Amino acid sequence: MRKTRLSGRRGSWLAGFILLACGSLQAQPAPLPRAHAHNDYEHPRPLLDALAHGFCSVEADVHLVDGQLLVAHDPEDVQPGRTLQRLYLDPLRERALQHGGRIYPNSDVPFYLLIDIKTEAEATYAVLRDVLRRYADLLTIFTPTARAEGAVTAIISGNRPRATMAAEPIRYAAYDGRLEDLSASRQEPPTFIPLISSHWFSVSRWSGDGPMPPADRAELERIVSTAHAQGRLVRFWATPDDPVVWLTLYEAGVDLLNTDDLRGLQAFLLAASPR
Numbered sequence: 001m002r003k004t005r006l007s008g009r010r011g012s013w014l015a016g017f018i019l020l021a022c023g024s025l026q027a028q029p030a031p032l033p034r035a036h037a038h039n040d041y042e043h044p045r046p047l048l049d050a051l052a053h054g055f056c057s058v059e060a061d062v063h064l065v066d067g068q069l070l071v072a073h074d075p076e077d078v079q080p081g082r083t084l085q086r087l088y089l090d091p092l093r094e095r096a097l098q099h100g101g102r103i104y105p106n107s108d109v110p111f112y113l114l115i116d117i118k119t120e121a122e123a124t125y126a127v128l129r130d131v132l133r134r135y136a137d138l139l140t141i142f143t144p145t146a147r148a149e150g151a152v153t154a155i156i157s158g159n160r161p162r163a164t165m166a167a168e169p170i171r172y173a174a175y176d177g178r179l180e181d182l183s184a185s186r187q188e189p190p191t192f193i194p195l196i197s198s199h200w201f202s203v204s205r206w207s208g209d210g211p212m213p214p215a216d217r218a219e220l221e222r223i224v225s226t227a228h229a230q231g232r233l234v235r236f237w238a239t240p241d242d243p244v245v246w247l248t249l250y251e252a253g254v255d256l257l258n259t260d261d262l263r264g265l266q267a268f269l270l271a272a273s274p275r
Contacts, residue, residue, distance in 0.1 A: 029054035031104040032269045036112070036235060036256035041071045043262065046087045051095070051103070053266040057112040057256050060088055061158070064124040069131060075118075085131060088113060093138045096151035103151055111151060112195075112256070114176065116158035125161045132172035142171040147191050155195055166192060182226050190231035195256075196223075200236045208244040217248070224253045243268050 029052060036057035037043070037050040050058045062069045063078050070078040071087050092113070095103050103111040117124045132139060132154060140153040156165065157176035165175050166188070177193035179202060180186065203223065204216035227234045233255035239245055241261045246268050249257055259265040 028105060029266070030270065031056050031107045031109040032266060033109045034250070034255060034257050035265055035269060036114075036258050037262060038237060038258045038260055039073060041082075041087060042073065042260075046071070047091055049262055053262040054104075054269075055262065055266075056103075056109050057114065058088070059114040059116060059157075060084060061116040061118050062124065062128070064119045064127055067127060069124070069128060073118075084115065084128075089131070089135050089138070092152050093135060096138055101151055110149075110153055113152050113154045114157050115154055115173065117156060117160065118158055121159035121161040122164060124159065125156070125164060128156070129168075129172065136172060139172050140174075142174055142191050143169060145189065145191060147174075153194075157197060177232070179223065182223070182230065182232075187230065193232060195233045195235060196227050197235045197237065198223075200239045203236065206245075207240045208242040208248075212248055217252070220248075220252050220254075228253065241265075247272070 032054040033056050035050075035053070035055040036059065037055050038059055039061065040046055040050050040058040041060055043049040045052075046060075047058055060071050061073050062071055062084055063075060064070075065078055069084040070080075071082050071084055072078045092103065092111075099105040102108065115128065117128070136150075138150055138152050140150040141148045154173035155176050156173045160175055162175065165171060165173075174194050175188075175192050177188070177196045179196065179198045181188065181193050181196060203220050204212065206212045206216055224234050234253075235256040235258060236249070236254065237258050239249065239258050241259050241264060243264070246257055246259075246265065250269075250272055257265060257269075
């Protein structure tokens with residue numbers, strides 16, 4: 001029985017993959033609100049490859065080096081010229097100008113830029129805040145009680161200066177929360193923490209082989225329903241790139257599906273939700 005169900009799920013994904021491979025997508029791909037490109041900068045064309053597959057969320061790790069925000073996973077990988085502005089903010093601004101203030105033409109689907117701070121929080125954020133301010137025309141702007149939607153919503157992850165960000169009367173980025181931020185005892189408004197992110201192992205060690213343990217599935221659904229009731233999105237990192245896992249997360253209502261496999265997740269989402 002399990003074998004039949006797995007075949008059906010993977011068959012749906014495969015059907016979407018075949019449609020993609022046959023070139024049924026036009027030059028402008030369908031935007032996929034739940035597709036998140038993990039470590040996006042490691043693809044051959046940072047940002048551009050994700051956009052070509054319809055992704056609506058990308059992640060960029062930044063290091064503060066000599067006053068510049070350089071994009072790379074590890075310190076030894078930083079390269080001059082690979083700045084946050086050049087790889088992400090400038091091309092996103094150009095697209096927004098081309099498409100009437102949106103990243104995808106004729107679409108109001110939100111676009112998220114997760115900026116993962118790898119160096120010291122306060123010093124890096126001080127530079128990052130000044131950089132983001134120069135892109136106020138592009139970005140969602142936050143106050144303690146409201147947000148003005150822009151073409152791109154920046155969210156700060158990694159080493160986050162929580163107190164500094166919370167004290168700002170105007171912010172050009174939101175704060176990436178963790179599971180403990182769902183607790184009523186420390187709850188911040190969704191204008192400060194619109195997204196809850198966590199390692200997949202905080203919920204389950206399941207990798208798609210066999211059925212997901214019922215207790216793990218119940219915990220996943222509890223996390224999603226609690227976050228949604230508070231007006232927040234949910235994302236897990238380190239999830240296996242497997243259509244069975246994607247389907248479980250999709251059905252549970254996880255908002256951003258984390259992947260390194262752009263083409264695979266695009267095909268899965270097109271098959272799961274043809275609209």
